[in-house]
Amino acid sequence: MTSLVETHNLTRRYGSNLALDHLNLTIPEGAIFGFIGPNGAGKTTTMRILTTLLPPTSGEALIAGVSVTREPRAVRRLVGFMPDFFGVYDNMKSWEYLDFFGRSYGIPAQRRQQLIGELLELVDLAHKRDEPVMSLSRGMKQRLSLARSMMHDPRLLILDEPASGLDPRARIELRELLKELRVMGKTIMISSHILSELAEMCTHIGIIERGKLLAAGEVQEILRTLRPHRIVEIRVVAGAAHAEALLRAHPDVLELRREGARAESDGQEAPLNDETGPHTLLADFDGDEHALGDLLAMLIAEGVRISHFAEQSGDLEDIFLHVTKGIV
Amino acid sequence: MLELNPILVKDLRSRMRGARAYILLTIYLLILAGVALLLYVAIARDIGNELNAGRQIGRALFFTISTVALIEVCLITPVLTSGSIAGEKERQTYDLLVASLLTPWQIVWGKLVSALAFALLLIVAIVPVMSLAFLFGGIGLTEVLIAIVGLVVTALLYATIGLFWSAMLQSSLGATSFAIGTVIALLLGIPFLVVIFSLIIGSSAPSALLDSIWFIYLSRFVIALHPFIALGTTASQLSSGGEIFFEVVRTGATQVVVPSPWVLYSALSIFFSAALLAASVRLVQPMRTGADRKTRAVKKR
CATH class of the missing domain: 3.30.70.260 (ACT domain)
Structure with missing residues (x-):
């Protein structure tokens, strides 16, 4: 398997606080990579660097061989990002929400209309097409957000704490959805501080604490070696x-x-x-x-x-x- | 097919959806029309049946309506933009925009144009009220056109002031406070400085200084920073038979030609708007923001 994400000595400081300490991470193409660590371990910082929202202090991060610092626009085409919060606009319907982000990624009008239908179908929200985004339940918003991150057909999906605050049913639905995405060939990086959430769905894991990667690799291999x-x-x-x-x-x-x-x-x-x-x-x-x-x-x-x-x-x-x- | 700026489409959609936009427009026009009516009643009673009564009423109506419209533009446009980018940060949609393929320029431009479109709607809505003044005479097309240009460049400058604070700060409340603060500082601060300055120099100033070209240019420059003073000065120059685009200042032996205050005001407004727009674009660059934070953090240490 070729690796889709590679970081070399990725370091990020906030003042005197070292958020990421020479992180060397590899995520193979097609993997569901669980990024585990306590709150404040550096998961979100890593994800923000990989989505070009934050520059590293030093080190390098590559997505499909493209540098996040040198070619951020090319990286944005490759990455779909779902942050740990759900940003909503008042006065916006579900389809308009997807339409707006489709435009933001420069998807042509005709393709956009078709894509909105397909993605709403995929995340099981086709019946909520004309509902205001504000009126959707938390689980539905989360799924809509996932559909949004898929609008430009990225190779890598970065999901920051996607299951937090979801009820058990919504959590199971999300898990099934991620499995479906993996079948579609997407590489998924998913963070959590709840282990049981990741244990069942990940093929690979990385354990991070205080900005240091403590262990990473295939789940079975980690279980064996550790x-x-x-x-x-x-x-x-x-x-x-x-x-x-x-x-x-x-x-x-x-x-x-x-x-x-x-x-x-x-x-x-x-x-x-x-x-x-x-x-x-x-x-x-x-x-x-x-x-x-x-x-x-x-x-x-x-x-x-x-x-x-x-x-x-x-x-x-x-x-x-x-x-x-x-x-x- | 060329697509419109996505931010513009989204913002116009949500701004014009619902009753808010119409209520604001209605209140704005009611204030204008109310002031015009009150003024007409007051002046008509005072002037009576003089030969020139119509002309006087027409001029008074025109200047009052223009002034009220200018006040409203000064107050409304910065509020329209100050919530725009900070609002995205508050709704936590800012990261999603920045991580998309939208360029910082597209984000800032879309926000500005959607606010300006609404401000232009307000300005266009004044035209029928302003045209009441035509019925009475005493006003030429030149004055009306200069008034509209003045309103438009004011809308542009004050919208970019709001936009700048919106890109700078995290909350729309903070951005709106700073935007309104800046507007008040400009509108009250400049006349205050002029008064203080003239009190200090007063009559003791040597006429060599007052007649020097630099002093003439500097004083015109300061005047041209203030919409009411600049446009008001232009109006009085026009009514006393001055030129449209420039004025001739006589100083002792020589004559100095300076641009008319409204021309200078428009040019300065466009210049400052462009500068503020460029600053806002810089603030929206994600990588740059991080680097700035880093340097600030290093300095702090």
Whole structure:
């Protein structure tokens, strides 16, 4: 995959405050890139530089190889921007809103009319065509804003906190819409400080804190590199005490917990009793897929009855806490 | 097909939609017509059936209507533009405009023309009221044309004053306050300075200074900064048989030819409007604004 966005040592200062510190970011074409970080980490500053609204203090940002500082107009053709607020005009209907921005991007009248219809259809607002923008709900305004950012058919969409303040239904609709845009071949950069929002829809993530990029890459890769050991969830129907002893003795099991038990009380509890119901054990396992298979075979051979044996799916939230630990 | 400036289309659409524009126009004309009527009643009673009564009434009506129209233009046009760019910042649509393919010039020009279009509508609406003066006589086409030119250049200058503050400041309330403040400073400040200056120099000034070419040019320049003084001086010069485009000042032995105050006023207004327009365009450049902020921040440190 070729990269659509590249920044080289991108730095931005506000007075003595360093908002971005030598940021080196790469976003491949066709990715949904989640930009995660606490409030004030530098997400909006990065996005404003990429949309040519703010000059960097030093460093370089390229979109499809075009420099944001040297050729801002060419960059504006490539980028659609949806800020974290929705700017409305009084006395304006939905179609007029899109028409105005279509004109602002120099789209010819005939194409504009056709495009407004298509985009309103895409964001499911065709029935609100003649409604005043002010009367739309927050979720609808957000979708109209997305349609606006698509008017000039940009290759890159930059969405700053698009899901903030949306109710769960509007959030799901937005997520579906973004998936559709990805199918259309758009590259999407989306920021949020809410991880669960991004976890399900992103192919790539970048974690930023205090202007520094702490980790970036494919979601799965990040999960792998930042969490070298796997957590295996084992539900034992019979032979729980035996299973616990076996797992503790296993060289690849770094740590063993009972689900629901507090970490510090580990090991000092009474042995598990099968009569008190099936127990779930969580093992931090430091080994590959084959070793995991061997572990399961060993447990079964030892007569342990298992109803569930699975690797826990990686959680961005854990990663985020792990990566940003100690800096805030 | 050539497309109109998008900002112009949008602003005219929203300005003319709804009753606000018509209410403003109605109030404006009612004030003008009311003043004209009151004046007519007062003068007609005073003058009676003299031979020249019609001419006198015509002149009085014309000058009063022009003055009231000028006051209204001075007050309305800066308010029309001061909310324009600052309003986009308040509605948080400014970034969207700047990040689009619109150039700073298109943004500023669209805002100016949409405000001026409305100001011109007000000026055009005066013409029928002004033409009442024709019925009485005493007024020539020259005077009417100069009055209209004066109104138009005043509208242009005062609109760009509002536009400049609008590009400079973040809130439309602040921009409107500064625009009105600037208008008041110009309209009251210049006469005040002239009075103070003449009191200080008074009769003690050597006639060599008063007769020097530089003093003549400087005093005409100061006068030409003020719409009421410049246009009023022109009116009195015309009624006493002066030339339309220039005046001849006699100083001792020599004669100095200077442009008529209304010509100088129009030229200066257009010059300052262009300068303010250029300053506004600079302020709307996103990259430049950031760089300015940076230098300011560095200076602060």
